[in-house]
Amino acid sequence: MSFGRRRHLLALGLYLLLTLLMTWPLVLHFATAIPGDSFDGWQNYWNLWWMRVALVDQVQWPLVTDLLYAPTGVSLYFHTLNPFNGLASLPVQLTGGLIPAYNFIVLLSFTLSGYGAFLLAAWAIRPRRQDLRRGRGHVFVRQRFAAALLGGAIFAFAPFHMAHLLGHMQVFAYQWVPFTVLFTLRALEAQRHGLPWLRSALFGGLFLALAGLCDWYFVLYLTLFAGGATLWFVLRALVQMWRWQRVFAAFLPATVIGACATLLLLPLLAPMLSEALRYDFMQRPAADLYRYSATVADYLIPSRLHPLVQDLGLMQFGNQVAPVSERTLAVGYGTLLLVLVAAVRRRRAWLWLL
Secondary structure: OOOOHHHHHHHHHHHHHHHHHHOOOHHHHOOOOOOOOOOHHHHHHHHHHHHHHHHHHOOOOOOEEOOOOOOOOEEOOOOOOOHHHHHHHHHHHHHHOHHHHHHHHHHHHHHHHHHHHHHHHHHHOOOOHHHHHOOOHHHHHHHHHHHHHHHHHHHHOOHHHHHHHHOOHHHHOOOHHHHHHHHHHHHHHHHHOOOOOHHHHHHHHHHHHHHHOOOHHHHHHHHHHHHHHHHHHHHHHHHHOOOHHHHHHOOHHHHHHHHHHHHHHHHHHHHHHHHHHHOOOOOOOOHHHHHOOOOHHHHOOOOOOOOOOOOOOHHHOOOOOOOOOOOOOOOOHHHHHHHHHHHHHOHHHHHHHO
16 A cells, blocks of 8 residues: 555655654765764765766776875775765765765665665555455555654664664665665565565665665675565464465565676675685774674663763763774664664554564
């Protein structure tokens, strides 16, 4: 059941407005400054610049450059280049300059993150079949729209997201995560009911590839999610049908999604595999396992950047070694409470609780 075009435009406009508010006063310095703590932000600033130089000025493959480690040059396959952001920023770079291009990516990432999560939430709380058969589907439109808006806002402006605005463009550009999750679940659900699912799976593969063009972490996380969601649907098929052919068929959507994303990312994956087999420079030192590991407390401490909790004494707990953006992990107590309430009231919410 669709909300209609006007409601979708309203959602996009609302998330853009919230982005301007939550990143204030960025809009006042849109052409003169970038948000951050003066560290990794400038590396991503260079990334955007290099994509323009490579594709427009030098007309060359951007994953190799001779502007670093000159004169021999170096490959950028294991560098956090986030090529999607470089490509998306090109029109703004060519017309308005590099700083507006960086800030455009900020607005784009946060707005699309909210909208993607809005679509996912709207799908997850869609009316059940019995409600539609009874003609009660229209009753839930307003409540569903409001709940989906709230879900999108929670995802777009989560503490984790805001913390990485300090300079990790490749991480705060996580807008393709909810789109991938949405089409993965749509494909699995359609396959479960014997409906056409290939189109949803292909879209899932496309969005997974776009996520990979921002950061490889997202590919790992989404692969884990797809595996868990597939296992969930397989267990449901076993419990409800006990038909082995249906169980095996439940693996098809995730297989198509993975194959599609792999084909799209192959120009990057093949050279990366070659380098990984020949060199070990991308392996992190063992000390980083300690430095960047989370404690249980890190998932419970509110955002360390939150102005209302700075004086509560909570900052002494959890990881004290990693930078603040790396140890801001909590999703928020209000969010956890909403998930628990949903799990009690709706059986379909148990997947999200897990």
